[in-house]
Amino acid sequence: MTIISDDDNKKFKHAKNEDTSSKEISYDMSFETNIRPKCFNDYIGQTGLKSTLKISIEASKKRELPLDHILFYGPPGLGKTTLASVIAAEMNSNIKITSAPSLERPRDIIGILMSLKSGDILFIDEIHRLNKISEEILYPAMEDFYLDMTTGKSQTLKSIRIPIPKFTLIGATTKAGSLSGPLRDRFGIIHRLEFYTDEELTKVIKRTAGILNIEINEEGAKSIAKRSRGTPRIANRLVKRVRDYAIVEADGLIDSKTAEKALDILQIDKFGLDNTDRSLLNIIAEKYNGGPVGIETLATALGEDVKTIEDVYEPYLVQKGFIQRTPRGRRLTPYACKCFNISDINIQQQLFD
Ligand SMILES: Nc1ncnc2c1ncn2[C@@H]1O[C@H](COP(=O)(O)OP(=O)(O)O)[C@@H](O)[C@H]1O
Numbered sequence: 001m002t003i004i005s006d007d008d009n010k011k012f013k014h015a016k017n018e019d020t021s022s023k024e025i026s027y028d029m030s031f032e033t034n035i036r037p038k039c040f041n042d043y044i045g046q047t048g049l050k051s052t053l054k055i056s057i058e059a060s061k062k063r064e065l066p067l068d069h070i071l072f073y074g075p076p077g078l079g080k081t082t083l084a085s086v087i088a089a090e091m092n093s094n095i096k097i098t099s100a101p102s103l104e105r106p107r108d109i110i111g112i113l114m115s116l117k118s119g120d121i122l123f124i125d126e127i128h129r130l131n132k133i134s135e136e137i138l139y140p141a142m143e144d145f146y147l148d149m150t151t152g153k154s155q156t157l158k159s160i161r162i163p164i165p166k167f168t169l170i171g172a173t174t175k176a177g178s179l180s181g182p183l184r185d186r187f188g189i190i191h192r193l194e195f196y197t198d199e200e201l202t203k204v205i206k207r208t209a210g211i212l213n214i215e216i217n218e219e220g221a222k223s224i225a226k227r228s229r230g231t232p233r234i235a236n237r238l239v240k241r242v243r244d245y246a247i248v249e250a251d252g253l254i255d256s257k258t259a260e261k262a263l264d265i266l267q268i269d270k271f272g273l274d275n276t277d278r279s280l281l282n283i284i285a286e287k288y289n290g291g292p293v294g295i296e297t298l299a300t301a302l303g304e305d306v307k308t309i310e311d312v313y314e315p316y317l318v319q320k321g322f323i324q325r326t327p328r329g330r331r332l333t334p335y336a337c338k339c340f341n342i343s344d345i346n347i348q349q350q351l352f353d
């Protein structure tokens, strides 16, 4: 399997141009590459999704037909890109990795579609950001494996169909709701990635620690897992931060005591919330009496953009039961008041009405 990624190319270029940061970038890339699961066995959790995919892969191999187009959606860091590479490896296919923002001009998407070989996988990240023209080029390509091209000038304008090899498109998005209906309908398999349980994240952490030679025991891994917001990318980042702390302040071993001390210093609380999450909850509580408050207002008050709140912060806060989305805006839940000792009588009244 070969992996060609637009983003990788950019990073390499960047690394070459800027000497000072090149070490850090190549370090981060190899770190990412090493710990990224390569096959279903390494890919922890998402069990329902994995079994469905295994069946589809087997069926497609037996029928000697390409896999149906697949759409993955869910918050960042849950393993969408990783899963696309795992599928390619399990199918013994090549994968081309790109993202919608780098497919601005029609020739970008045409170029990539024409370069595919039979059975290849094309991964398009942030697919909800594809522009209308590129999207329309994709429709016949996905459905019947051809490109509709026009040649000649106005009088002699001719439309021709160019066949392309049978390929599988895997799209990923944090916002399934922003995808147009016609595009969504062309995916045969649509799946949401779920937040990981603490047990699953403990496995992710132990696996990463093993690869990076980080000394950690079961309790240490569990402590980090609990504060990783159900997200493997965050779990991996926290292991590295806690490892640094363990080397400097302890004897190198990450046990629960060391993990908890390090995470306290990083200001990540027992629910996995960081400063921004807590500010968000505080703003709803203090400035807006517990809500409801519109997302734009909330974004301005917090100094973050709406997209970041919707994609990164909110899904976990909703999943944890701290905030609710209502037609009139976001509001705190009684559960949040209990967890964060919010006893303001006005808020209590609003929420329990
Ligand atoms: N199921 C998993 N098991 C182990 N590690 C995972 C899993 N899913 C994701 N990861 C790790 O988390 C990181 C982020 O995953 P990624 O696929 O980039 O997320 P997304 O594309 O959804 O934002 C990856 O580098 C990978 O190492």
Ligand SMILES: [Mg+2]
Pocket: 080, 081, 082, 125, 172
């Ligand atoms: Mg990704």
